[in-house]
Every structure is written in structure tokens, then in C-alpha cells.
Amino acid sequence: MEPAGLILFSSALFIAAASPGPGIAAIVARVLGRGPKGAVALSAGIVLGDLVWLTFAVLGLAALAQTFHGVFLAVKYAGAVYLLYLAYKLWTAPATARDVVAEGKSEHPAKLLLGGLALTLGNPKAIVFYLALLPTFLDLTRITVLGYLELALATMAVLSVVFGGYIVLAARARRLFTRPGAIRILNRITGTVMAGAAAAVAAR
Template identity: 80%
Template sequence: MDPAGLLLFSSALFIAAASPGPGIAAIVGRVLGRGPKEAVAFSVGVALGDVVWLTFAILGLAALAQAFHEVFLVIKYAGAAYLLYIAYKIWTAPALARDVAANARPEHPAKLLFGGLALTLGNPKTIVFYLALLPTILDLTRITLLGYAELVAATVSVLGVVFAVYIVLAARARQLFTTPKAIRILNRTTGALLAGAAAAVASR
């Protein structure tokens, strides 16, 4: 597709993705609470949700999305409930040393991926970007199969960069908390952050 249009889309997506929202809050919360390893699969799920909404927008399925409004409501509340569950687990986690906490039983990657996917499919910020703002940036009626592939590649690349930066920064911040008291504060802060992300998704 037109390089200028692809650059415009990538720039707009970068600004939207980098601005804090439920997705970023959830990713940062996971890193602070459990470390960066589990955040990768969760971030893949979040990015996959963006690709789903991008596909809906290009295929002109906004009306279909409205028709299945109840389905997306279920997905939205499922994602919010998942975040609340993780928030509770981290809030109530014992203030263990980081080397002990690192050996805690990890969540299955598929569960993390579907958690991230559910969060994005119900995230109002993402929905507004693809179904409302994207048509003002690109002429979606002229997107070819190659253009769609380029947009998907741009989406994954931009989100990969944004998520990687947040994961690295959160992982470094996590290393500053070493004493039981500091870890307890971190757990409570992380739990509150995730609960806030869940509320933001469920209330819109």
C-alpha cells in the first residue's frame, strides 16, 4: 500500500498504543507482580486482539460487531474478571523474596494469551481506534490483500516495540523492590493497578 498511508497508520497506532490504558496497565501490572516472562504471552494476546479489530474494520464488519454486541459484552466482562482475579492473587500474595517468587508456578501460556485477547476485544480504547478513528486515517475500501498484510505487520511491529519498552521499564522497576515490606507495597500497588484496568474495561 501507499508508504505514506502506512507511515500515518503506524504513527497513529504508536501514539494510541503508547498512551496508558487498560492494556498497558495490565501488562505493567503483570511484570511488576510476576516478572517479565509471563508478560510476553499476555502481550501477544493483546496484539492479536488488535489484529482482530483491524480485520473487522477493513472488512467493514463494524455493523456485524454491533449485531454481536452481547457477545462482545461477555468477552469484555470475562477480560475484566480475569484482571480482577489476577489483581486479587497479587494483592494477597505473600511478600516472598524475588528468587522464591520467581519459582512460583507459572500460568499456562495459552491462558495468558487468551487473557490478553479477551482484554483487547473488550477494550473501548482499542475499539474506538479501529472502528472510529482508522476510517479517517485510511480509505479502508481500497485496502488490498497485500495492503492488509502490511497493516498487520505494522500493527504487530508497533505494538511489539511499545510493549517491549513497557516490559523492560517495569522489569527494572521491579528489581528495586527487595525487602519484604517493599515487596508487599509492590504487590498492593500492582493489584490496585490491575483492578483499575479491569474497572476501566468493564465500565465503558
């Protein structure tokens, strides 16, 4: 596809992805509460969800998405429940200095990836961007297979930069907390943020 179109898409996606939303809240809370290791798998799931919505948009399957509204509604609530589960884990995490250094027992990467996928498939922010906004600045009817692959690669690159930046910043902030009391407060705050993200996903 035309370089100008690819740059426009990448710029719009960067702005949309970098703005706070349920996905960013989940990633940051995960890193602050449990360290950066699991955040990579969670981020990968979110990226995969974005690719699903991109595919729907390029193939003109917005109507199909409306037809299977009940399925996506179930996925949305599944994502919200998963976020609540992570919020509970953060809220009840041990407040010890060792917890800051060690990553502790972490969830299986596949579970985190599926959680990120469910979160994005039910995230109204992603749905609006790909199914409503994307067709306004790209002629999706003229996207070739090569053009789709370019958009997919751009999506993965942009989201990797955005999520990677948030992970690095959150990991650095996490190192500032070394006292048990401070760790307990951090766990409670991040758990609350995660629960808030779950509520935002479920309410929209």
C-alpha cells in the first residue's frame, strides 16, 4: 500500500494505543504488582486481539461482528472476569521486600496471552478504532494481501513500542518500592486499577 497511508495508520494507531485504556491499565498494573515477566505474554495477547479486529475491518466483516454480538459480549465479560482475577491476585499478594526482587509464582504465559486476547476482543476502544475509525482514513476495499500484511506488521511494531515503553516505565517505578508497607500499598493500588479496568470493559 502507499507509504502515506501506512504512516497515517501507524500514527493514528500510536495515538490510540498510547492513550490510557483497559489494556494499558492491565499491563501497568501487572508490572507494578508482579513484575515485567508476565506482562510480555499479556501484551502479546492484546496485540493478537488487535490483529483480529484489523482482519475483521479489512475483510469487511463488521456486519458479521454485529451478527455474533452475543459471542463478543461473552468474550468481553470473560476479559472483565480475568481482570478481576488479576486484581484479586494483586490485592492479596504478599507485602515482602523479597517480592520486589523476585517475580514470585507467575501465571502460565498461555493463560496471560488468552487473557489479553479476551480483553482486546471485548474492548470498545479497539472495536471503535478498527471498525469505525479505520475506514474513515483508509479505503479498506482496496487493501491487497500485501497491504494487509503491511498493516499487520505495522500494528505489531507500533503496539510493541507502546506497550514496551509502558512496561519499562512501570518496571522502573516498581523498583522504588522496597518497604513492606509501601509494597502493600502498591499492591492495593494496582489491584484497584485492575478492577477499574475490568469495570470499564464490562460497562461499555
